[in-house]
Amino acid sequence: AQSVTQLDSQVPVFEEAPVELRCNYSSSVSVYLFWYVQYPNQGLQLLLKYLSGSTLVESINGFEAEFNKSQTSFHLRKPSVHISDTAEYFCAVSSMDSNYQLIWGAGTKLIIKP
Amino acid sequence: KAGVTQTPRYLIKTRGQQVTLSCSPISGHRSVSWYQQTPGQGLQFLFEYFSETQRNKGNFPGRFSGRQFSNSRSEMNVSTLELGDSALYLCASSRIAGPEETQYFGPGTRLLVL
Numbered sequence: 001a002q003s004v005t006q007l008d009s010q011v012p013v014f015e016e017a018p019v020e021l022r023c024n025y026s027s028s029v030s031v032y033l034f035w036y037v038q039y040p041n042q043g044l045q046l047l048l049k050y051l052s053g054s055t056l057v058e059s060i061n062g063f064e065a066e067f068n069k070s071q072t073s074f075h076l077r078k079p080s081v082h083i084s085d086t087a088e089y090f091c092a093v094s095s096m097d098s099n100y101q102l103i104w105g106a107g108t109k110l111i112i113k114p
Numbered sequence: 115k116a117g118v119t120q121t122p123r124y125l126i127k128t129r130g131q132q133v134t135l136s137c138s139p140i141s142g143h144r145s146v147s148w149y150q151q152t153p154g155q156g157l158q159f160l161f162e163y164f165s166e167t168q169r170n171k172g173n174f175p176g177r178f179s180g181r182q183f184s185n186s187r188s189e190m191n192v193s194t195l196e197l198g199d200s201a202l203y204l205c206a207s208s209r210i211a212g213p214e215e216t217q218y219f220g221p222g223t224r225l226l227v228l
Contacts, residue, residue, distance in 0.1 A: 032213050043118070043204055043219035051214045090157065100213035101170050102147075104157040 002027050002097040006090075006105035014113045015083055021076040021108045023065075023091030033074040034092040034102070035065055044090065050074065061085075086112050116141065118207050118220035126226045132193040135223045139186050139207030145169075146188040147217060148180060151202040160203075163188055164211040192225075200227045 005024045013019045025031065032051050036044040048059040055067040065076045074091060091105040119138045127133050139146050148160040159172040163182035180190040186207070192199055202224050206217035 036219075041221075043221045044206075044217075045219065046216045049214075049216065094213040099170055101159050101162070101172075102217070104159075106156045 002103050004093050004103050004105040006108050008108050010109045012111040016080050018079050019081050021089050023074045025093045027095045027097050029096050032094040035076050036090045038088045083112050120205050120220040120223050124224050127195050128228050131195050134191045137188045137205030143207035144186050145208045145211040147206045148190050149204040195227045197227050
């Protein structure tokens, strides 16, 4: 069965420092990859997604993620975090293996230290 | 455009009771998915509806059911509530049902079962 692994449940980082949130998936077929963000007491919202084409995708607020097929990874990065980035980040995968339903990682809480 | 709305936002029930949660998708969206979010299990897919038909169902007992109306509004029902049903229930809508579609989430209904 398809699975998504977010190895870090929490990532503390100082403000203005770079951050990487890791996501690995298991699938033997073509995948669609997503990062969603959940701010405190809110629903989830899409941060960025990879469907096809360029393996590097970017969001409007400075995050980027790179699809690495050989490593089956889709890590999320930001070169300089802000206090407003405090949130929980979820990686999700969709493919034929899951009948195209989103399979979710456990989430990573990004904690920004002032 | 108004976002996805869910009612009620908070609910307290006792074991054995039943509950109905409502979701109004973004105007023009025809696909609605439901998720259960708990600290222990994370995000788990319940079911997806498209044009009043259930397209996919997650691995939940038959106590969990749903339906979609002709205006794309959706309801989910949980009968014979158990303590373990305490969770945040999230509804998400998308234009159509498809693996590449962005899902837009509502703020959720927080259910507490006593």
